[in-house]
Amino acid sequence: MREVIVIGGGPAGLAAAISARDNGATDVLVIERDTCVGGILNQCIHNGFGLHRFKEELSGPEYASRFAENLDNIEVLTDTMVLEVTADRIVRAVSRDHGYMELQAKAIVLAMGCRERTRGAISIPGDRPAGVYTAGAAQRYLNIEGYMVGKNAVILGSGDIGLIMARRMTLEGAKVHACVELMPYSGGLTRNIVQCLNDFDIPLYLSHTITDIRGKNRVEGVTIAKVGPDRKPIAGTEFDIECDTVLLSVGLIPENELTRGAGIPIDRRTNGAYVYENMETLCEGIFACGNVVHVHDLVDYVSAESERAGKAAAIYASGNKASGRVIEVEAGNGVSYTVPQKIRPENCDKKVDMFFRVRNVYQNVRLVVRDGDRVVASFNREHCAPGEMEHIVVPVALMGNAEKLTVSVEEVK
Amino acid sequence: MFDIIIIGGGVIGSAVAYELTKYNLRVALFEKENDIATGTTKANSAIIHAGYDPVPNSLTARLNVRGNELAHIICKKLDVPFKETGSVVCAFGEEDDETVRKLYHRGVENGVPGLKILNKQELKTLEPNISDEATTALYAPTAGVISPWEYALAFAEVAVQNGLELHLSEKVTDIKEGNVVVTEKGEYAAKYIIAAAGVNCNDIESMVAEPDYTLKPSKGEYYLLDKSAFGIVNTVVFQCPNKNGKGVLISPTVHGNIIVGPNAEASEKEDLSTTADGLSFVRTAAAKSVPTLNLSTNIRNFAGMRANTNEEDFIIRFVRAGFLSLAGIKSPGLASAPAIAEYVRQLLEKDGLSLTEKENIVDTRKRIRFKELSPEEKNALIKENPAYGRVICRCETITEGEIVATFSSPIPPVSIDGVKRRCNAGMGRCQGGFCAPRVLELIHKHTGIPKEEIVKDKSGSTVLSGGAL
Structure with missing residues (x-):
């Protein structure tokens, strides 16, 4: 044992x-x-x-x-x-x-x-040549094995690993033509957008996606299109980039x-x-x-x-x-999940650390924990985005007899 | 001088090689790619059809039913993953009900065992997730699912052990008078040439004579779902066939995934791309059978090419003396493969080729599948060879020992996908994201191929562009 x-x-x-x-x-x-x-x-x-x-x-x-x-x-x-x-x-x-x-x-x-997440998970149409890697796999080849996966890259997704690899590939002499993000905002940390893309003049295409990958044996190029609010490609907005590598940083x-x-x-x-x-x-x-x-x-x-x-x-x-009673924590307006999802107040040491992600980019909002209508705790934020995890600390004493707490994004009145 | 030259290393060519190397013949097989099973054989629905589809008394009907019977025996003998899941052809309304009845009678006429028409309730019991719109279904208990590439590899590996001279990466460029096969590397004469070139059957045949059929390649696109989707269907779930093929199916795979597809689009035979429209068609069609099917668990899309022709039947005949063409081998070609091989042997014999059986032939095959062993067996194996204690592919639990074993197999792999086809490393939900660098390292270590030259699959599909600065 x-x-x-x-x-x-x-x-x-x-x-x-x-x-x-x-x-x-x-x-x-x-x-x-x-x-x-x-x-x-x-x-x-x-x-x-x-x-x-x-x-x-x-x-x-x-x-x-x-x-x-x-x-x-x-x-x-x-x-x-x-x-x-x-x-x-x-x-x-x-x-x-x-x-x-x-x-x-x-x-x-x-x-x-x-x-x-892999190419299959997002079903990018096109050929299936070599040269399509998850950003982490390319990172392993480069940083652990000492090999480059390609010379001309397009990065799909603006997750942190993708952004880091945009810079890393550039420093190793590759040309990174674009970072393409489906959402209207980046999925990565702001500091990585600045330090990994902006500092190296790598264009970030928000609200765009790759609609086609071409190449018989090795990637030869991709088609990129703008997407609408429904995240579906908009016909007529397509443009092609020639490249030998596609890196995926899609979650x-x-x-x-x-x-x-x-x-x-x-x-x-x-x-x-x-x-x-x-x-x-x-x-x-x-x-x-x-x-x-x-x-x-x-x-x-x-x-x-x-x-x-x-x-x-x-x-x-x-x-x-x-042991002890359980308070359920729910994700309310503008919040996609919370961790923990359940709190046993008798098992807590005065405070509870709560983590969550917001659903959208917000400016000047409050993150509010409520027990029904009662505000248990409230935290002002100048800026929050899905790419940056939120962390709040809520004193157990304030939870009272709550059976359920809801965490929401609320406008500052 | 060869007795037999087979052109094409798909499942048909491999099955023919397996069949003919049992006899005292000098047999060679030429394949343009670097491995067995890189064409249609690796990209299809992976079904061993029962045989109720083909028109009665056709060659296809006979070979399908016989091939199904043989698959049951051969897969056991050659350790090929095969599971007799059974299949259902579902009807959605009266017109389909009529088709189901027609298929039932066809099947009975074709000699398919155990066919039964299920009513709505019986279908629901067998397939609880089937749409409420389904009215009846044809149940065929002998249909099954198989690992198509392992089927072909098993045939070819055993054939090599029985003396097959395998020429990979050697494209046939011409066939000259006197039955001389010309390749990029040499010229080889043979008493018989057997063309098993799949979607390239017309190209090979036209080296000898103008084909009397028209090739009409038809592309089919698929989703392959994660193992977490397993159980959504228990059998191969078809819809009623139409003029474009057998329709969109949902089926378990023998590897524990769920396969969904295909559509059918006339296509250039080289074009194996998936398309937004094609995948969308598959999604919609599949939802008709199983409305709760969740395609967000997709791990891979792919497309395969059918060697359709203007004729419904397989086209198997001597084009000229000594040149036997196996053309238009589309579905149920996989199911028919060993029966086609048997038929080829009969045709050759009838043509006067004398066949005497070799005295000592290999007719078994076994490979270690670590995941399936008991704890005691696992321990014993690791004690004997510690490489079986290191898991390289975490999704499929494939060990270093299994990967290394492929390099000393009768047909050693030269690519990452070649390793995948032989031991399943990289087939899982992360699609090689984790294990591919490790597999590449092992290929390098055991074959000596420089890392920069190692390919993902076919020649030219290099993985690395060079060393870091």
């Missing part, structure tokens, strides 16, 4: 494991499928990580090493793939060195991260196959498990954190969230179950 098993050794898993140990768990095991810990941060060699947490500008590997160097008394199994997790907390895994393993845990933390999907396999309920809005205030899923003793719960844009928030999950897992493993 293991005390806490953490599945995934990326930023979420490492922070959760360290926190579990620091909160009293003496037997913590991290299972990582890659040959070293750090997860996707290992290929994120650009800077900008850790501004919130360390008040420093770190590269991905540097940020990861702050955690990887703090794993004393934590067992790490790398090069090990978890095949299955069960609701009664059995983990089945396989590795070269240890063969097929079956491990029973007192508590489990799910920290498997997310994967990139991330939490990687919850293990979660589903364990029968843990998934929120269709986040594509991650429903979680309580302490990141416990609806399956007792199984916790989840990081991008497997909801896609974050800043790793700093992943670390903080994962520390709460790790702590809660340690507490659960020591025999203290969370």
Whole structure:
């Protein structure tokens, strides 16, 4: 019987494991499928990580090493793939060195991260040549393997990885002809638009999409068209760009196959498990954190969230179950989801961290938490956008006897 | 001098090679691409049809029914994923009901076993997600789903072990007097040339004589849904056929996904692009069968090309002495493949080719599918070869051991898709986003091909443009 098993050794898993140990768990095991810990941060060699947490500008590997160097008394199994997790907390895994393993845990933390949406997920018509990559795959080829995937690129989607790769490919001598975004606003952080596109004169086409990919064996070109408010291409607005590469940065999907396999309920809005205030899923003793719960844009928030999950897992493993009444949190007007979706006030330490994304770009609004008509808390925002996750901290005392809280975007009167 | 030269390494050419290499013959197969099964064989509905569709007494009817029977035996023998799911042809209204009855009688006449007309209630029991508009259905229990490329590979791999001389990446450019096959690399004489060139059947045939049929290539576009959609249908769900083909189907795949399609559009045979209109047609048509079908779980769109001609039947005949053409092999070509091979053997025998069986032939095939092993078997395997303990393709749980094994198989892969066709790495929901760099590395390590030259699929489809600065 293991005390806490953490599945995934990326930023979420490492922070959760360290926190579990620091909160009293003496037997913590991290299972990582890659040959070293750090997860996707290992290929994120650009800077900008850790501004919130360390008040420093770190590269991905540097940020990861702050955690990887703090794993004393934590067992790490790398090069090990978890095949299955069960609701009664059995983990089945396989590795070269240890063969097929079956491990029973007192508590489990799910920290498997997310994967990139592919061409299939968005059904771009056209030929199927080589040269179409998710931005993350191209990033791996370049930053880990040392190979360029092409010389003339068009990027579809303005997610952060796509923007980062626009700059990275340019610095490596490629010509990035355009970044094409279906929505009327970017899906990435503003600072990445400025630093990765504007600084390199790469045009950003908002409300546009790729309607055709051409190329017999390797990409030869794409057709781009403007889209209307219904996000459908507008006939007559098409133009062609010759290129040998298309990079896709069209969204991330939490990687919850293990979660589903364990029968843990998934929120269709986040594509991650429903979680309580302490990141416990609806399956007792199984916790989840990081991008497997909801896609974050800043790793700093992943670390903080994962520390709460790790702590809660340690507490659960020591025999203290969370209990008490449950307040449901609902996404109201202008809000696409909230994490957590459920709050047990008796299990909270004075305040609850709440994360969510807004549905649109807003200026000068209030983010309001209500219990029916009663305002529980209100936060002014000069600017909010779907690409930037919102974080509010709500004191439990203000929640009163609420059964349901609604988080909405409201106009400032 | 070869006894037999087969042109084309699709499922038909491969099945013919499998059949003929059982005999004391010198057999070669020429394929223009770098692998087996890169044309229509890899892009179709992957159905082993029961055989109620073809007109009674036609060649197609006979070969389809026989091919279905053989598929059941061969897939077991050669370890090819095949599942007898059964199929339903659904009727939506009285006119369709009539078609269903007609197909039933056709099937009975063709010798298809176990056919049954289902009423609405019986159909609902079999397919709970079927539209309420469906009135009746023809149920064919012997229809099934298969891995088409593994079928072709299995035939070709066994044939190679039985002496087939396989020439990949060698395009036939001409056929000269005296049955001499001319390729980009050489000239080869043969007693018999068997053309199994799929959508290129007319090009090959016209090297010998003007074809007496017209090729009318027809493109079909598909959606392939994630495994999470599995279970939306239990059998191959057809609509009533019309003049354009068998209509849009929804079917489980043998790999655990759901396939939806195809449409039918007259097309240039090289054009395998998907189109917004084609996919939209498929979406609408599929919703008629299963209104709750959720296409947002799509992981891949693709298109395949039918080798349709102006004739309904398969066109299998000697064009001139020593030149046997297998033309117009469209659906149910996949289902008919081993029966076509058997028929080819009979035609050759009738033409005077003497056939004596080889003494020791290989007629089995087995590959390790790690995912399907028991815990004990997994452990034993990893102990024997630790590479089976490293999962490379996380979506499909394909191990390094399985990938490495492909490089010592009778027909080693030279591309990322070649690896995919042999062991399923990269077939899952992330479509190789995660494993492709790792597969590329393994190809490089085990074949010595420089990384910059490794292709995704066909020649020219390079993955990398060069080293970083």
